[in-house]
Amino acid sequence: MQGKRILLVVGGGIAAYKCLELIRRGRERGLRFRCVTTRAAEQFVTPLSLAALAGEKVYRDLFSLTDEAEMGHIRLSREADLVVVAPATADLLAKMAGGHADDLASTLLLATDKPVLVAPAMNPRMWAHPATQRNLRQLRADGIHVVGPETGELACGEEGPGRMAEVETILAAIEALLVGDGPRLEGVRVLVTSGPTREPLDPVRYLTNRSSGRQGHAIAAAFAAAGAEVVLVSGPVALADPPGVHTVHVETAEEMLAACLAALPVEVAVCAAAVADWRPARRLPAKLKKTAEGPPPTLELEDNPDILATLARHPEARPHLVVGFAAETEEVVAHARAKLARKGCDLILANDVGPRSGVLGGPRNRVHVIDRDGTLESWPELDKREVARRLVRLVAERLGRAVCA
Numbered sequence: 001m002q003g004k005r006i007l008l009v010v011g012g013g014i015a016a017y018k019c020l021e022l023i024r025r026g027r028e029r030g031l032r033f034r035c036v037t038t039r040a041a042e043q044f045v046t047p048l049s050l051a052a053l054a055g056e057k058v059y060r061d062l063f064s065l066t067d068e069a070e071m072g073h074i075r076l077s078r079e080a081d082l083v084v085v086a087p088a089t090a091d092l093l094a095k096m097a098g099g100h101a102d103d104l105a106s107t108l109l110l111a112t113d114k115p116v117l118v119a120p121a122m123n124p125r126m127w128a129h130p131a132t133q134r135n136l137r138q139l140r141a142d143g144i145h146v147v148g149p150e151t152g153e154l155a156c157g158e159e160g161p162g163r164m165a166e167v168e169t170i171l172a173a174i175e176a177l178l179v180g181d182g183p184r185l186e187g188v189r190v191l192v193t194s195g196p197t198r199e200p201l202d203p204v205r206y207l208t209n210r211s212s213g214r215q216g217h218a219i220a221a222a223f224a225a226a227g228a229e230v231v232l233v234s235g236p237v238a239l240a241d242p243p244g245v246h247t248v249h250v251e252t253a254e255e256m257l258a259a260c261l262a263a264l265p266v267e268v269a270v271c272a273a274a275v276a277d278w279r280p281a282r283r284l285p286a287k288l289k290k291t292a293e294g295p296p297p298t299l300e301l302e303d304n305p306d307i308l309a310t311l312a313r314h315p316e317a318r319p320h321l322v323v324g325f326a327a328e329t330e331e332v333v334a335h336a337r338a339k340l341a342r343k344g345c346d347l348i349l350a351n352d353v354g355p356r357s358g359v360l361g362g363p364r365n366r367v368h369v370i371d372r373d374g375t376l377e378s379w380p381e382l383d384k385r386e387v388a389r390r391l392v393r394l395v396a397e398r399l400g401r402a403v404c405a
């Protein structure tokens, strides 16, 4: 990302303070920032702080003659590699969807010919409002990239979706949109599964596991950043859909399998989802009632389909390369080797998910890569995004794609 230029439009929301951190972290990674504020933004963050951190003048006023003499708004909007709107308030999104241009921020968003990434942040009711959702659909259809929002406690005291994506998530989205170094996979279709599955017992209860989806989502984002056409089939997770990825949301293993089969043909399939091995044998139509007498009910389980094995053994549309994951708590490599053979995949990434590893739900992963011919490559403990980038590189090599620096 060295030297890439970000035009950062700061909207008027409490999350504007996170922009300061975004600039700091982004500059550490070599990004250059030029900031534009809306009038409301300056109630939350001062142009002076933004200018100090960005090391550049902050642009605020459409009609400022100096600004226009120094740099017209058209040039401002185009002298960037990417335009980022953070926080993207409900009002800014509405203006963008409607094509308004009544201040500097909205004008340059209309005038730009560069990709635009928005990081929405607002009260959960404002987010859920049909008008906001309609605007968002419109913006997506117009090719605007969206990162977040996340679900959680908000500064207004309410809880729900509406919290601006974390700085690291925004940076990952920026990275995915800026064409980076590394292998290029244009024209390659990739299927990625991610997250847990949720197997209902009755309308209110379900069986699931602790998978966060972080590794699978990072893999989908890394393939998209390399130019691949990515379908991500995700179980229920608290993560934003990765930018530039077609995400299909499912709950159960059966739904996940159906979505995967519908995505075929693909050249590469990476099964990173923690699919529940079993599901309740009966899915009750009404809530199972607690009775005063009698023993607690016994739960009868039945097998779920094995998605990885189904793809690896597909009679007509087996992907060229099928990659599985093996989450193990003991004898990690030995068990993973047996799994590779049993499931018929080409590569397996084995990770130790023992209780002290911090892998499940955590940001880092330690992976052993095992090949069909039994060769083993152990990677050091890495950020899950770096694991994803290495996997993309490995897949590109297998596909015989040129790998640049």
Ligand code: C5P
Pocket (backbone or CB within 6 Å): 193, 253, 271, 272, 273, 274, 275, 276, 277, 304, 305, 306, 307, 308, 309, 323, 324, 325, 326, 327, 339
């Ligand atoms: O057998 P196990 O669940 O440990 O295998 C892990 C690998 O198999 C992962 O790649 C996971 O995504 C995949 N898997 C699957 N469908 C299942 C179970 C596991 O695709 N029902």
